[in-house]
Amino acid sequence: MQLLSAESWLAQLLNSTSLPDLFNALTSIQLGPVPLAIIHTLLIGAVFGLPAGVFIWAERKVSGRIQDRLGPTRTGGRFGWLQSLADGLKLIQKEDLAPSAADKALFFAAPTVVVVASFLAYMFLPFSDGWAAVGVDVGLFLILGLLALEVIGVILAGYSSGSKWALFGAMRESAQMVSYEIPMGICALIPIVLAGTLDLNEVVRLQVGSFADFRATGIPPFFNWFFFHPVGWLAFICYFVCATASCKRAPFDLAEAESELVAGFLTEYSGMRWSFFFLAEYASMFLVSGIAVSLFLGGWDDGFGIVHGLKENGQGLLGNLLGALIFTMKASKLVLVQIWVRWTLPRIRIDQVMETCLKYLIPIACALFLAATIYPLALAQTLGRPQLTPTKPLGDRTSISQNTDRPDSTQSVASKGVAE
Amino acid sequence: MSVALFWLFAILACGGAISVVLCQNVSRMAASLILCLASVAVLYFLLGADFVGATQLMVYVGGTVVLLIFGIMLTSSSPSHQLRTSPADGFLAAGIGVLFLAIVAFTIGGVDWAANSQKLAAAEPARQGQQQQDLSHGMTTRPLALALMGVRPDKPGAGGYLLPFEIVSVHLLVVLIGAAYLARTKRRVVENQ
């Protein structure tokens, strides 16, 4: 981890704008690390808090539409778009209650753990080329690890509540989350294997297709997305199912079924702490969708090389802003799919939940992983190239998009290793 | 700033550890452990061992501790059930711990680590500055993966870890089966008391 990367990120952000004066002024200030960190945190906090409000509102509207009603209509105007804000205000005003049998410290700490874990994961999500709060070598791995921390929060919540309902709910919930992390991780590893790196930014860059190639071969640039890989789309479906379950979303939300089971581990929570869990949940939904987008759907790539072209043509800031927009749109679409699925499918029993994971998803994920590993090798043996399309192979394309703080040596080591 | 961060998380780690020792409630111990382990993971990040840190988070915090908490929940009769240790034991342990710490401290203070490092570095072939920089900047994923596959780009001529890697994989399989066997449902013995 390099704390300095935050500064460089800012420097890069500033450097890649088309307003050099502003950059110079800003860089000359020489912000210390603490103010920089504060800036980062505030920025990401905004990014982290926004989806929750938006998607809670969207969920209400979507569920209303699916159930043939209007949903929120009044608060904040015509579409009730301030409904989430109003809810938040209400929840903040509520009394911070804790049951007498509860382990107070843990009871209060549990929602924080969940929110912090979710928030930390946002740090490594590349919203645009290089636009990650912390760009690290082990990005995806770290994100998955942080997501795993959420489980601890859930367990602590259920356990510290001093209630059987909460405890059972937490046990089920955690068992489900831990179980689904396995196939999810394996599926997430498939694009990693194809790309040869854990850095999500790097993975997205590998999916960027060039327009020149399109003109030369007629193959659309978005065909570089791993979704269009023969194994990738299967892995994407598998991953998305697992991600849904991992976020405790319907139809895998029996453990916290509020209408039937008194909300599982959330039974004893109310007010702001309760809302923390939901904040984290909707943030997680966006997070896993963002990961899916980055891994399979080309991330901030528009699919026709526009963003890449802008950046190459000196329009870095514009390109990055466009990329961030595209990324957010893609991820939001996936979140909407999750919402749609939630209001469409009925819940399945907890044993069915576990069975689906252990008996089906894990073997499928393993098989896909093996297929993704063997597929390029088999192609190399038969076609002489590791992919179906006659475009440049992955290993060659990585050298196209150079990053200023990614020296060549890394690449050379990688190619050297492959050569060996 | 890194120094401040280091001291912050070092204190958190030590505090977590001490809290583990002082807590009488097992679940609190587990929570303290999480704090401690997470802090250690941050220390790893600070030390430039990104992959180890991520592994620490993923495997230790997300896996092992969850497992421990499961164990706590499956074995404790009630959340507040506590097994008190006699004060004599506690004092004895504390005494031994202080002595132990004293010895380790004595050792830490008694060795000239920098000189040793220089000696070792002098004995080894000079490494590429770029790679050293990579490692210090947390770019360890590729070298680690290569090392586990038996290739050592960072240390030409040094051995890889392919065999240990394979042994550990088999070991994990054995543990998987063995743990499943050990923990399988059995008839409960009727308590004598």
Next chain:
Amino acid sequence: MEAVSLNSLLWVGAVLFVCGVICMTTKRNAIGVLIGVELVLNGANLNFVAFSRYSPLALDGQVAAIFVIVLAAAEAAVALAIAMNFYNCHLSIDVDRGDELHG
């Protein structure tokens, strides 16, 4: 990070290690003992990583740390299974009651 001396890290590792040992000796709960073991392992691991950073040990230390982590997970799984068995047999998790083989 060079501003932080190796000794500081070793100190942290030592504290973790000693805390683990004390934990093992004082906790009557089997899970508590396991937690102590984890602490000890972490103390050692911290030393590995520290030496990998501050000495020519380099990657070897990190590889060792990874192995330690993985094996600790395995150890925890088996130990937990044993603890469950112990609990099944004694209806208690108190390790002091598992002294059937005392001299």
Next chain:
Amino acid sequence: MDSLGPELATYLSIAWLLPLVGFVIEVMNGFGQWNRLSRKAALLAIACIGTGFLFSSYAFCRWGTETNWAVFAEHESHDGHASVLDNPKEVGHDHHAENKSAVPLAYSGKFYTLAKFGNLELSLDYYIDSLTLLMFCMVTFIATCIHVFAVGYMSDELTIEYVDHHAHDSHGHHVHRLGRFYRFFSFLSLFCFAMLGLVIAGNIFQVFVFWELVGICSFLLIGFYTERKSANVAANKAFIVNRVGDFGFIIGLMILWTYCGTFNFTEYKSGETMKPGLFEMVRTAEGELTYTDDTHETVALHTSNEHGHWVAPQGESTKRRTIPYMLLVVAGLGVFGGCIGKSAQFPLQTWLPDAMEGPTPVSALVHSATMVAAGVYLAARFFPVFTSEVLLAIAYTGCITLFVAATIAVVATDIKKVLAYSTISQLGYMMLAIGLGGWAAGLFHLITHAFFKSLMFLASGAVIYGCHHEQEMPKMGGLFKKMPITALTMLVGVIAIAGLAIPGTPIAFSGYHSKDAIVATALAYTQHNPVHFLLFMTPLVTAGITAFYMFRLWFYTFTGTPRDEHVYEHAHEVPKVMFVPLLVLSVLAAGCAIGGEHGQLFKMISLSEPVGLAEGVPASGVAQVTLPSHDDIHAVHSTAGVVALLAASLGTLTAFLLYCKPVVKPENIKNQFPGLHNFLVEKWYFDDLYEALFIRPSHAVARWATGFDRLILDGILHGAAKSTVIVSAIDRKFDEGFVDGIVNLVGNTTRRFGYSLRVFQTGQIRQYVMFIAVSVVALFAVLFALLPKA
């Protein structure tokens, strides 16, 4: 013709081994499978011995048809009498005789080689001549009859629980035991096997082996009623007394083995070369001894073969094999000693009357065909080795025996004892005849005696059986009416043994002919050697005594008034299975010797007569006696016959007057000479004499030996034992105190150490961790303290 020998040997060996087969089967099965109520054992034994008889008879016939009788007929016509077969080349047991056309009279060969000692070898041989064949037929036939008789006699053994009225246990009750029918017959079979083996034996060693086997069988059978003390004593007596004779036998064997190096009777084949037997070594083909010097002190042994003759080797004296004359005499006396024991001659005659303790069929077998006959048979068979001194000793021994036994028989009252003494007496006759050179006469008497003695024993057995095991004659009397067949057959035997005949006619029972031949030999002998006139007078007188006591027996038993009503009331005739053998035997007892010296039997025997006897033997050696020739004997034959008949008639008349028509009461005579009567009743005090001479000194010696054993040897042993115990006690103290102490110390130390270590094995995992931590701290402390600072 050469195959005749092995052929005969095959037949005879079958007859010989069949009883052994029967014995083995009976012994093997007798203890398990066969019911004690079953007669199978008897049937098997009879089948074996009967088949043996058939084989013997067939062999006899084969021999008869294969023999060129014309040769003998020529001799007969030439010499004028049948008994002369004096062609030495034919009877010389020599296959290489000059006259090749003549049939060899003896066949010898080898069954099996037992052992080899350098050039010497021990083997199972056969020696077959007319005597062997005759003996085979006689033994098997009589044994068959006795077997059949025994089926009836021993039938009371066919029971699970046999009550022996003569034996008592320690509480005075009669002994109850299991029936031993099968055992009796198995012993009988073994007895027959042993006797036949003795007869067919081709070497003296083999003879000795079967000799002893016969002794064992007699021991077993005499002691058949082992519960009776008297039977045990009698069996032991028979066995021990026989040992005395066998001792001499062994001495003789050793001398012969040492000097001659062989046991074989006649020449035998060893490897590819022929070697001489004892007979060829000692005597020339003409039956004479060869001396190496004029003093006649050393006899040369013929070991060199020249032109088919065995001669004394010439050349260097060292290479010539000789035997001192005196040793030859001693060897002869030794072998004859065995014969004395076996045939119950003076002075070893005492066992035979006691042997009556056995079942009567055993007595019959022992007295007629098997055991006692063995002694006479051996004396006859070994005749060529005997020197004149030995022969004289034999003659006198027989003479004394026949007289002593006859006098004792006069006063004996037990019916079997009378017969027993008569047997001894008759055996004395046989020995006398052999000693006098009447070889054929002696064996003639052996055969005839076998028949009539077995007859009489079986008859007496029938009487005993009919009177319910009453053996005392004074309790009998008038039994003729009760058991006429038994009485008549017995009468035949009595007449035969008494030697009665109608003068002037050839009508005479067998005993007359044989005894006549002996008396004639004795008369002729006395004519040549007047010094030894007693050798004629004694048998003559004894002939009268014999007739007396035998008729006394018959009259006492069968005529007159019953003296014991109880016995008389319950007396009955014996069953068929018992009297049929009596009838058969009585016919043979009466008629087997028809023709006397001109009869077939005597001729047969004469065929085997040793060389040189026919012409008589001139005086030689120390004894200086002359053996009469056949011609001499023949000359006095009629005289002797008349004298003997006269004596017998006198005896018979006396008996008749005393016991049948009592002119004088026997009790009066008894009272007249109480001393003499007592002397005779006490059997000449032989038993007392032996008691005083041998048994008491033996006991005294035994007591001394016991005392020596007890005092000295036991003392030494006990001292050793006590000192061992003392040493052991000390050693034990040492062991317990010191060695155990060390071991215990080690063990206790280990245990205490273990106990102290046990404290650390608390089972508390936390404490283990604590131990480790403390140990590490301590270790590091020590290291820091000890290690030098860098």
